[in-house]
Amino acid sequence: MRELCMKDTSDSSPAARICCGIPWKTGRIPVVCLNHRLNSRESANSGRSGRFPQSAMFNLVHPQKVHAIMAKKTIADTDVAGKKVLMRVDFNVPLDGTTVTDDGRIRMALPSIKSVIDRGGRLILMSHLGRPTPGEDNSKYSLAPAAAKLAELLGKDVAFAADTVGDDAKAKVAALQDGGIAVIENLRFEKGEKKGCTEFAGKLAAFGDIYCNDAFGTCHRTDASMVAVPEAMAGKPKVVGFLVEKEIQYLTDAIENPARPFVAILGGAKVSDKIQVIKNLLNICDKVLIGGAMAYTFSLAKGGKVGKSLVEPDKVDLAKELIELGGDKLVLPVDTHCGDGFSSDCNKVVVNSGEIPDDFEGLDVGPKTAEIYAEIALNAKTVVWNGPMGVFEMAPFDAGTRAVAEALAKGTGTSIIGGGDSAAAIRVFGLEDKVSHVSTGGGASLAMLEGHKFAAVELLDNA
Numbered sequence: 001m002r003e004l005c006m007k008d009t010s011d012s013s014p015a016a017r018i019c020c021g022i023p024w025k026t027g028r029i030p031v032v033c034l035n036h037r038l039n040s041r042e043s044a045n046s047g048r049s050g051r052f053p054q055s056a057m058f059n060l061v062h063p064q065k066v067h068a069i070m071a072k073k074t075i076a077d078t079d080v081a082g083k084k085v086l087m088r089v090d091f092n093v094p095l096d097g098t099t100v101t102d103d104g105r106i107r108m109a110l111p112s113i114k115s116v117i118d119r120g121g122r123l124i125l126m127s128h129l130g131r132p133t134p135g136e137d138n139s140k141y142s143l144a145p146a147a148a149k150l151a152e153l154l155g156k157d158v159a160f161a162a163d164t165v166g167d168d169a170k171a172k173v174a175a176l177q178d179g180g181i182a183v184i185e186n187l188r189f190e191k192g193e194k195k196g197c198t199e200f201a202g203k204l205a206a207f208g209d210i211y212c213n214d215a216f217g218t219c220h221r222t223d224a225s226m227v228a229v230p231e232a233m234a235g236k237p238k239v240v241g242f243l244v245e246k247e248i249q250y251l252t253d254a255i256e257n258p259a260r261p262f263v264a265i266l267g268g269a270k271v272s273d274k275i276q277v278i279k280n281l282l283n284i285c286d287k288v289l290i291g292g293a294m295a296y297t298f299s300l301a302k303g304g305k306v307g308k309s310l311v312e313p314d315k316v317d318l319a320k321e322l323i324e325l326g327g328d329k330l331v332l333p334v335d336t337h338c339g340d341g342f343s344s345d346c347n348k349v350v351v352n353s354g355e356i357p358d359d360f361e362g363l364d365v366g367p368k369t370a371e372i373y374a375e376i377a378l379n380a381k382t383v384v385w386n387g388p389m390g391v392f393e394m395a396p397f398d399a400g401t402r403a404v405a406e407a408l409a410k411g412t413g414t415s416i417i418g419g420g421d422s423a424a425a426i427r428v429f430g431l432e433d434k435v436s437h438v439s440t441g442g443g444a445s446l447a448m449l450e451g452h453k454f455a456a457v458e459l460l461d462n463a
């Protein structure tokens with residue numbers, strides 16, 4: 001069996017596309033090698049394009065399926081005319097040099113941006129981009145290309161400040177007219193951002209009369225711009241943008257008030273990533289279906305044979321605990337589609353779960369499991385899905401993931417896809433418009449499914 005290695009790489013150069021002897025397949029997104037997996041939640045600036053098709057990013061919600069109101073005040077509820085609105089957005093876009101290769105995240109912020117400028121507000125936009133090291137040459141992480149792209153999308157001037165809280169930022173903010181926009185330089189150029197520093201936050205807070213959080217992908221973090229800034233703006237309006245409103249509305253509804261049967265489908269590479277999610281969802285769901293490589297750790301826990309499959313031996317005890325805790329609610333695969341190599345053209349065999357031959361590894365759930373899972377998903381009234389059922393990047397091992405995706409697309413219940421690779425999968429299959437909601441924040445949506453509340457949202461004004 002193969003133990004999971006999580007070497008993180010954000011290098012997308014052609015050389016880096018060969019990993020463990022396995023070439024990245026062009027035209028497939030995202031490509032993840034078993035041993036050198038690209039951490040997609042944090043790799044938005046890796047230079048890969050095509051991960052989020054623009055149309056998909058902008059059309060996240062099936063309007064008929066929105067059915068709850070969240071309890072936070074939104075930017076629409078706030079009088080912004082002549083006021084300076086300090087808005088935290090997620091402009092963490094992929095760049096190729098100075099070219100934005102996917103402007104999906106900028107487009108998603110447009111409704112909140114337009115709401116401010118169309119009503120005569122003066123908008124200051126702040127965001128992080130990539131993982132710069134404060135104090136070093138970080139020019140490749142500049143937000144200047146994102147500001148230029150925003151100007152292009154809006155068809156109007158957007159001022160760009162070459163620093164974050166320095167003289168240029170102060171000058172650009174002071175020069176704003178009603179309906180004007182300034183983007184300040186990458187928050188992470190300042191070490192105070194990641195540290196949640198109150199002094200840095202105070203400088204940002206001084207820019208605004210109103211604070212708005214429209215960066216869902218960062219809501220689970222406590223960076224200065226997310227928490228210390230609104231804290232420093234006591235007495236001023238602090239609201240959510242439309243994107244955060246929509247995301248939290250869907251996930252809160254699903255967790256707190258689900259139509260039943262409520263089913264969770266969890267897959268992906270590692271059980272350790274999802275322990276808390278599985279525990280939390282076992283408490284609130286009617287069924288929790290397990291797929292992906294994490295199923296083999298459960299198989300080991302049941303004394304099964306896993307061949308060369310990807311497993312986490314140190315999590316076997318935990319898997320045993322979850323099996324006991326879950327009882328009938330926890331549904332494990334009954335069969336496995338295996339290969340004798342990590343490629344589309346390897347020799348393949350379908351076996352019962354726990355009977356994987358020594359020279360083979362499990363690469364997808366088998367056809368019987370796919371059918372059972374699809375049936376459960378189809379009949380559910382609420383489904384949350386996080387993590388693919390197999391190596392969906394590599395046919396024919398995409399079959400299990402596709403079966404689940406198609407069942408969700410066909411179903412009439414609320415279906416919520418939790419970001420990251422499962423969101424990428426549903427887009428690859430062209431089904432994103434057929435589910436209720438595709439989250440824009442893998443880490444943030446996972447944190448919500450784990451039952452966490454976000455400090456960054458809690459401290460905003462109630463509706």
Ligand code: ATP
Nearest residue numbers: 032040268269292293363387390391420421422442
């Ligand atoms: P993210 O972590 O990006 O939010 P996610 O939660 O949707 O995404 P991950 O836990 O990251 O999913 O796992 C996705 C990866 O797991 C995919 O690249 C897929 O190829 C891989 N994977 C799924 N099943 C297997 C398997 N049987 N063997 C090896 N890898 C697998």
